[in-house]
Amino acid sequence: MSRPLASKTAFVGAATQRGALFGLDARLAVAILAALSVVVGYTGLQQLQQAHYARVYTDLQALAKALGHLQRDLGAFPLHTSTGATPTERLAQLFSSAYVAADFSSHWRGPYLAVSESQLSSGYIYTYALSGATLTYGLADNPSCSTITNLDCTLDLQITDAPLALAHFLNQQIDEAAGGYGGSSVTEASPSTSGRLRWSGPDPVTITMQTEVKRL
Numbered sequence: 001m002s003r004p005l006a007s008k009t010a011f012v013g014a015a016t017q018r019g020a021l022f023g024l025d026a027r028l029a030v031a032i033l034a035a036l037s038v039v040v041g042y043t044g045l046q047q048l049q050q051a052h053y054a055r056v057y058t059d060l061q062a063l064a065k066a067l068g069h070l071q072r073d074l075g076a077f078p079l080h081t082s083t084g085a086t087p088t089e090r091l092a093q094l095f096s097s098a099y100v101a102a103d104f105s106s107h108w109r110g111p112y113l114a115v116s117e118s119q120l121s122s123g124y125i126y127t128y129a130l131s132g133a134t135l136t137y138g139l140a141d142n143p144s145c146s147t148i149t150n151l152d153c154t155l156d157l158q159i160t161d162a163p164l165a166l167a168h169f170l171n172q173q174i175d176e177a178a179g180g181y182g183g184s185s186v187t188e189a190s191p192s193t194s195g196r197l198r199w200s201g202p203d204p205v206t207i208t209m210q211t212e213v214k215r216l
Helices: 008-074 087-094 117-122 164-176
Strands: 127-130 133-140 154-162 197-200 205-214
Touching (some): 008 133, 008 205, 087 133, 154 164, 164 197
16 A cells, blocks of 8 residues: 655645754854854954063063163263153163263264164154054153162163053063063062052053163
């Protein structure tokens, strides 16, 4: 005895269900891909940000080393040899003898770091674009160095308009990491006001880093 053929309606219903399931699968796949793209994009941005922050850390190391060479050539503390009145002008001694006082300019053997003419003419002696903002490097004034008897005062590098996240990154590398300037792995209770790397203000902040260059 032959089986009855399935009705046309049954085939249409099954096809409709399969189509609905296929559509649901496609929507789920698109949603998953969208979520993955967000995760990948966020991870990529984080990695790019870390690379930028590492560049700033390298900048600070290079500037600190260059200031040491400058002091050895001039034979005097760079805060006392500059003709500049601002942090960027004081730091400009690294790039041009025009920012060095006449009594010391003959001993200048720079430039100690390369800088473009556009940076010199703009007044931003050493700048770095970071996430839409421009970090401005400078040589901070250290009031304690005005006292002749204070031989322990140091040259302090300064970065203005810095993201707060950059301050925390630099603090981890300089004050808290075993491989940083601090020499041992520690966790600071008040990172913004202790150690060699400090900062002030809301986000963005002004960062100050104490170098190893001390008064002669």
